[in-house]
Amino acid sequence: MIQVSGEFIAFFVVSCFVIGGAVFMIHLVRVVHMVLALAFSLLGIAGIYVLLNAEFLAVVQVLIYTGAVSILMLFGIMLTRHRDREEEGTRLWHSVISFVGVGALFGILIHTIYHTPFAGRTAEVEHYSTARLGETVFKKYVIPFEAVSVLLLVALVGAVILAGKERNT
Amino acid sequence: MVANAWIIPLFPLIAFLILLAGRNAFSQNTAAWVGSVAALLSLGSSAAVLMERLGGSDSLAGLEWLSFGETTIRFGIEVNQLNALMLLIVSGVSFLVQVYSAGYMKGDGRVSVFYAYLGLFTFSMLGLVISPNLLQLYLFWELVGVCSFLLIGFWYFKPEAKRAAKKAFIVTRIGDIGLFIAVILTFIHAGSFELAQVFDAVKAGEIPPGTVTLIALLIFVGAVGKSGQFPLHTWLPDAMEGPTPVSALIHAATMVAAGVYLVARTFPVFEASPAAMNAVAWTGAFTAIFAASIGLVQNDIKRVLAYSTVSQLGYMMLALGSAGYAAGVFHLMTHAFFKALLFLAAGAVIVALHHEQDIRRMGGLWETHRTVGWFFLTGCLAISGIPPFAGFFSKDEILLAAFHDGRTGVFLVGVVTAFLTSFYMFRLFFLVFRGERRMEAKKVGPVPRVMIWPMGILALLSVLGGFVEYPGHGLSRWLSEGSGIVPAAEGEASFLVPLFSTVVSLTGIVLAWAMYDNKSLPRDFFSRPLPWTWRLLHRKYYVDEAYGKVIVTPYGWLGHFLAGFDRYIVGGAVRAVVKGVLLTGALVTGIQNGQAQTYALVSVIGLVLLIVGLTAGRLFG
Amino acid sequence: MMAVTSYLALGAILFCVGLFGVLTKRNAVMVLFCIELMLNAANINLVAFSKYGLHANQTGQVFTLFTITVAAAEAAVGVAILFALYRNRNTVKADRYDTMKG
Numbered sequence: 001m002i003q004v005s006g007e008f009i010a011f012f013v014v015s016c017f018v019i020g021g022a023v024f025m026i027h028l029v030r031v032v033h034m035v036l037a038l039a040f041s042l043l044g045i046a047g048i049y050v051l052l053n054a055e056f057l058a059v060v061q062v063l064i065y066t067g068a069v070s071i072l073m074l075f076g077i078m079l080t081r082h083r084d085r086e087e088e089g090t091r092l093w094h095s096v097i098s099f100v101g102v103g104a105l106f107g108i109l110i111h112t113i114y115h116t117p118f119a120g121r122t123a124e125v126e127h128y129s130t131a132r133l134g135e136t137v138f139k140k141y142v143i144p145f146e147a148v149s150v151l152l153l154v155a156l157v158g159a160v161i162l163a164g165k166e167r168n169t
Numbered sequence: 170m171v172a173n174a175w176i177i178p179l180f181p182l183i184a185f186l187i188l189l190a191g192r193n194a195f196s197q198n199t200a201a202w203v204g205s206v207a208a209l210l211s212l213g214s215s216a217a218v219l220m221e222r223l224g225g226s227d228s229l230a231g232l233e234w235l236s237f238g239e240t241t242i243r244f245g246i247e248v249n250q251l252n253a254l255m256l257l258i259v260s261g262v263s264f265l266v267q268v269y270s271a272g273y274m275k276g277d278g279r280v281s282v283f284y285a286y287l288g289l290f291t292f293s294m295l296g297l298v299i300s301p302n303l304l305q306l307y308l309f310w311e312l313v314g315v316c317s318f319l320l321i322g323f324w325y326f327k328p329e330a331k332r333a334a335k336k337a338f339i340v341t342r343i344g345d346i347g348l349f350i351a352v353i354l355t356f357i358h359a360g361s362f363e364l365a366q367v368f369d370a371v372k373a374g375e376i377p378p379g380t381v382t383l384i385a386l387l388i389f390v391g392a393v394g395k396s397g398q399f400p401l402h403t404w405l406p407d408a409m410e411g412p413t414p415v416s417a418l419i420h421a422a423t424m425v426a427a428g429v430y431l432v433a434r435t436f437p438v439f440e441a442s443p444a445a446m447n448a449v450a451w452t453g454a455f456t457a458i459f460a461a462s463i464g465l466v467q468n469d470i471k472r473v474l475a476y477s478t479v480s481q482l483g484y485m486m487l488a489l490g491s492a493g494y495a496a497g498v499f500h501l502m503t504h505a506f507f508k509a510l511l512f513l514a515a516g517a518v519i520v521a522l523h524h525e526q527d528i529r530r531m532g533g534l535w536e537t538h539r540t541v542g543w544f545f546l547t548g549c550l551a552i553s554g555i556p557p558f559a560g561f562f563s564k565d566e567i568l569l570a571a572f573h574d575g576r577t578g579v580f581l582v583g584v585v586t587a588f589l590t591s592f593y594m595f596r597l598f599f600l601v602f603r604g605e606r607r608m609e610a611k612k613v614g615p616v617p618r619v620m621i622w623p624m625g626i627l628a629l630l631s632v633l634g635g636f637v638e639y640p641g642h643g644l645s646r647w648l649s650e651g652s653g654i655v656p657a658a659e660g661e662a663s664f665l666v667p668l669f670s671t672v673v674s675l676t677g678i679v680l681a682w683a684m685y686d687n688k689s690l691p692r693d694f695f696s697r698p699l700p701w702t703w704r705l706l707h708r709k710y711y712v713d714e715a716y717g718k719v720i721v722t723p724y725g726w727l728g729h730f731l732a733g734f735d736r737y738i739v740g741g742a743v744r745a746v747v748k749g750v751l752l753t754g755a756l757v758t759g760i761q762n763g764q765a766q767t768y769a770l771v772s773v774i775g776l777v778l779l780i781v782g783l784t785a786g787r788l789f790g
Numbered sequence: 791m792m793a794v795t796s797y798l799a800l801g802a803i804l805f806c807v808g809l810f811g812v813l814t815k816r817n818a819v820m821v822l823f824c825i826e827l828m829l830n831a832a833n834i835n836l837v838a839f840s841k842y843g844l845h846a847n848q849t850g851q852v853f854t855l856f857t858i859t860v861a862a863a864e865a866a867v868g869v870a871i872l873f874a875l876y877r878n879r880n881t882v883k884a885d886r887y888d889t890m891k892g
Contacts, residue, residue, distance in 0.1 A: 011796060011797075015796075015800045018800065018804065019800070019803055019804070019807070022803075022804055022807045022808070022827055023807060025811070025820075025823065025824075025827070026807060026810065026811050026815075026824075031817060031819065031820065034820060034823065035823070038823050038826070038827065041804075041827065041830075042826075042830060045830050045833070045834060048797070048800070048834055048837070049837055052797070052837045052838060052840070052841045053841055054837050054840070054841075054851045054854070056851070057837060057851055057854055057855065057858075060855065060858055061858070064858055064862050065826070065830070065858070068862065069826060069861075069862060069865045072865055072866065072869055073819060073822065073823060073865070073869070075869070076819050076822070076869040076872055076873070077819050079873060079876075080819070080872065080873070080876045080882045091814075091816075091885065094766070094767065094770070094813075094814065095814050097770060097774070098770050098773075098810060098813040098814050099810065101770060101773045101774045101777060101813075102773065102806050102809050102810045102813065103806075104777045104781075105773060105776065105777050105806060105809070106802060106803070106806040108777065108780055108781070109802040109805070109806070110799060110802055113795055113798045113799055113802060114795060114799075118793070118794050118795065118842070118844075119842075119843075119844045120793065120794075120842075121842070121844070121846070122841065122842060122846070123840070123841055123842070123843070123846030123847060125841060128848055128851075132848055133848055133851055133852065133855075136848055136849065136852050137852055137855065140849075140852075141852055141856075144856060145856075148856055148859050148860065151859075151860065151863055152859065152862075152863050154863075155863035155864070155866050155867050156863075156866070158867055158870065159866045159867050159869070159870035160870075161870075162867070162870035162871055162873065162874045163869070163870040163873040163874065761891060762888055762891070763887075763888030763889055763890045763891040764884065764885050764887065764888050764890070765884065765887065765890060766812070766813055766814070766821075766884055766885065768890070769812060769813055770813050773809065773813065
């Protein structure tokens with residue numbers, strides 16, 4: 001039922017990037033390489049957003065995830081000064097059971113996805129625009145927006161307190 | 170006093186409680202005093218009750234015990250002729266036995282416990298005797314069984330005593346189940362446990378005849394178990410492992426008398442069913458001759474007496490089955506006297522010979538223990554039915570009853586049994602008291618005075634006990650009066666029958682004399698030509714062996730099988746469950762290692778299982 | 791035309807890979823990475839439904855916006871907690887944080 005179209009090819013390539021990045025992140029050994037693989041994957045997700053007519057989100061994704069969060073993570077790695085290698089685990093059973101459990105969950109998800117009758121309709125994406133998005137956010141969802149602002153502030157203060165040097169210890 | 174008859178069983182019960190509480194504090198004498206005084210009080214009250222009852226009428230008193238629906242179960246006391254007589258017999262024999270025990274049990278470490286058990290035993294029997302309804306009767310019936318278990322196994326450190334106690338308990342239990350079924354059947358059909366109402370129902374024909382027969386037979390099964398009738402007699406001789414006073418009590422007044430008393434008490438039910446009467450008469454007759462023949466060749470002084478008891482109980486059953494209600498009860502009474510006497514005398518002999526019980530090693534006691542010898546002789550004469558001793562009158566009543574009831578076969582069996590009885594009793598007497606002494610003189614000790622005078626009273630009763638009935642049938646009239654039981658008919662043969670039986674008994678005595686004292690006949694006069702008969706008798710007809718082979722061994726296998734089943738299959742399952750739980754515990758302990766990742770993993774697995782569980786069937790549908 | 795299922799499947803794959811990483815990675819920083827990946831997988835679903843859903847409209851994108859914001863806050867707090875933990879226990883090994891025994 002999937003016709004080969006431009007969108008399909010683009011989706012295929014981008015999702016390959018995304019999944020590849022994710023899998024590389026899991027399997028790479030050096031931590032810095034992992035961060036790079038993750039950034040690659042998150043960048044791919046921005047591409048997916050473009051395919052889904054969410055250009056503003058794609059930009060936000062690139063800015064926040066590929067930029068800010070990755071850098072934050074690098075800082076985390078650097079500041080904790082650990083040996084930047086993921087050691088080979090001795091927890092073989094743990095990994096095996098995790099794999100089985102996650103695999104079962106994956107099976108259930110995929111099974112559910114492919115057995116759910118979706119409408120198969122496409123929204124009128126030509127009306128989607130950043131202006132409308134902004135309008136929705138600032139009109140309809142203004143209270144959640146403010147709440148998120150407070151959350152960010154609290155997270156900022158909290159992060160400073162947590163990461164800051166403890167006194168009198 | 171009749172209205173306060175409930176106090177009679179209370180004295181032994183109180184004695185039991187006191188003795189049990191102070192079993193470590195009381196000296197032997199104190200214990201003996203407590204027990205004997207309680208029994209004496211019971212005896213006094215019983216005598217008062219009997220005196221009052223001689224002129225008065227029945228008394229029935231009771232309290233409500235349980236009430237459900239329309240049914241009320243009561244407990245209470247009833248005093249009628251039979252009860253009053255039994256009260257006197259039980260408390261009297263119990264009192265004498267307790268006095269005697271003070272001498273017999275001297276030196277035993279647990280005299281207080283012994284007296285406590287005797288008190289409980291007496292209490293149970295007295296309670297059984299005054300019960301006005303079947304349920305209460307059954308309760309005391311079981312209590313009697315428990316007490317017999319405790320007393321037979323009193324010397325529990327002897328393996329034989331332990332085995333005998335178990336055997337007595339288990340064998341009588343077979344009978345108890347019969348009685349229990351009878352009690353329930355009676356309740357179903359008559360709607361009441363009260364004996365009076367049951368009798369009314371039987372008389373009015375409210376119970377179908379077949380059921381009456383069934384009930385009567387089941388009651389009789391209970392009596393067979395308790396009174397040691399064939400085929401449940403095997404426990405009685407083994408019960409000789411208990412102390413001799415206990416044997417006297419069991420054989421004369423309490424345990425075995427309970428069976429005969431039960432049949433006598435429920436006599437109207439039996440009267441209503443000819444089949445049951447036949448069963449009672451023939452079982453009694455067979456037991457009488459069967460046990461008497463075994464008694465001929467036994468060598469343990471107490472075992473001979475035990476088989477004699479079985480045989481005499483058969484006599485009583487025979488009498489009851491032949492409609493000789495008064496005769497049966499009369500014989501129960503006289504037998505209580507002379508059998509208690511014989512046992513106590515045997516106990517005295519055993520004490521004198523330092524617990525030697527084999528009659529082949531006794532002899533010549535007449536010179537040293539003439540008093541005991543006279544008592545024993547009195548008992549022997551009484552049980553053999555020589556006039557004017559008590560046994561003569563009661564035995565002739567029985568034979569007359571059988572004769573008048575038209576049961577010639579039963580009558581003949583009774584006569585042959587009378588012959589056998591006198592023969593084995595005098596064999597015993599001659600072997601123990603006559604002949605040359607077979608033990609060294611220094612080993613023969615004296616008999617304490619406290620043991621002598623209870624025997625004296627019993628000897629007196631054995632001599633005079635028959636005159637309550639003769640002349641003039643005083644006892645039978647009084648017993649039958651108002652109870653609706655037809656007294657045994659009197660007929661022309663009434664003169665010949667006693668003569669005949671006396672001659673037969675005398676023949677037995679003379680034969681025993683010839684064989685064991687005078688020695689004009691060799692001892693193997695009978696056993697030489699009939700060796701297999703002798704062996705058969707000596708091994709008690711192989712009844713124990715047969716039971717062992719047919720019942721005990723298969724049960725043993727079954728027991729082993731079940732034990733194996735229990736140990737390996739049930740126990741294995743239990744152990745498997747335990748192992749499983751332990752294993753699960755160890756596993757789960759491993760999971761709780763404090764790492765967030767492990768917890769998250771468990772959550773994920775839990776989520777998967779939850780989804781699968783909730784959507785199973787729909788997911789792949 | 792693309793089916794929504796493909797996007798959903800992509801989301802599922804990313805989610806499971808992230809979950810696997812969360813469960814098995816021994817470096818706490820990498821655990822945080824994987825949590826971000828899982829959040830992104832959820833975002834893909836939201837955006838996909840904003841285009842192909844039954845009542846598709848731009849609200850899905852609004853929610854994604856919020857999620858990204860919260861995820862950013864979470865990343866910041868997470869790294870801060872990691873610093874605090876590192877100061878106390880001198881390690882970032884997730885399997886060495888084993889004080890959560892009931």
